[in-house]
Amino acid sequence: MPTVNDVCQHVRSKNAGPFWVTFDLFFDGDENFKKYATSPSLGPDLFNRLFGADTSTVKAFPVPSLNMVKISYGRSSPQGGEVERDMHCGQQFVRLLDVELDAVS
Structure with a gap:
């Protein structure tokens, strides 16, 4: 089964305000x-x-014109809070890279 890393040319994560985290998965083409x-x-x-x-x-927003999907979720604690470990969420995407993907029929 292909992984996110196999079918995406770029994957990033970032904060989306103090209460949300977002991921952008840019696929390597229309087919994928x-x-x-x-x-x-x-x-x-x-x-x-x-x-x-x-x-x-968790909310997903496909953007066909860019061959990408944006997936966001609400933070369990606000950005910059006492238990914050990655304030900008710039490293969170790494956990997605090895996720195996089922094709949509």
């Missing part, structure tokens, strides 16, 4: 975007398992 952008493998359960995200806050 259509096959994997809405894959169940990238669903709320993954973000709960990897980041402790509340599944009800």
